Amino acid sequence: MTDTKPGSDRNIRWGIIGAGKIAHHFANGLxxxxxxxxxxxGSRAQATADAFGDEFDVPCRHASYTQLVADPEVDVVYVATPHQDHRASTLLCLYAGKPVLCEKPFAINAGEAREMVDTARARGLFLMEAMWTRYRPVMVKVREILESGALGEIRYLSANIGWKNPFDPLFRLYNPDLGGGALLDGGVYPVSFASMVLGTPNTIASAVxxxxxxxxxxxxxxxxYPSGxxxxxxxxxxxxxxxLAFILGTEGRIEIHHDWHRPESMTFVPFGGEPQRFDYPQTEGNGYQYEA
Structure with missing residues (x-):
């Protein structure tokens, strides 16, 4: 993200709503x-905000989200609240005139997402889902290859993701009141990936x-997709x-290696040519810096 103020030569000043695990990851990446x-x-308790502020040397520690979005020193807000609070936290920022980077999943359902996007557009404010996968160097290379036409016509995409998680009905992953479920937690990655490569589908079928x-x-x-x-x-x-994830075209294929949603390597295989491997090891930060 770049500063949109003409002539500005200062750094972008970030605020974070929420002080949990994902907020820690983003703060480290930043x-x-x-x-x-x-x-x-901004947190719901002063003690939590202070503890987070001490850990990351954050000067302004707010005991409410409302105080955070009212802070005139904040240029943009990263929403790091639990899934079910993304809509409310994002709208709070937008109504306060703050641009927003919202942690995935962007919203719990399509209705919430439309409301968030419509509000941002009506107010002329930046709003984006924090889908770090799209901005990692491997995915930048993927887009370069796609844009070059080296794969020919894209015909097929495959992506899978999943981790065995111990069952706990109170844990956010299994709790419907906390926006639980595999699709909202991990499935957003392959859905976003397919959207990046192929656009908007015209048919959808699923087994759950x-x-x-x-x-x-x-x-x-x-x-x-309309293209077939x-x-x-x-x-x-x-x-x-x-x-793993794959993109297959009429002239070649792309293989994105394990763990493809936070990739550090990929292989481009042109049909009739030699495979080309590209490595982008994580040498700085934790990957969250790419979405900032």
């Missing part, structure tokens, strides 16, 4: 962004396995997946 300063955090709390614990999704291309997506929390 250290690797040279033009970013983390200057404020519901757990005892009523959330989806695994799903297989087939997406069809198809995408096959798999997500699970019942077993650990191979976590």
């Amino acid at each position: 250290k690797a962004v040279p033009d970013a300063d983390l200057i404020a955090v 396995s519901l757990g005892e709390t009523g959330v989806d614990e695994q799903a297989a999704i087939a997406l069809g 291309a198809v995408a096959s997506i798999g997500v699970t929390v019942q077993v650990t997946s191979v976590n």
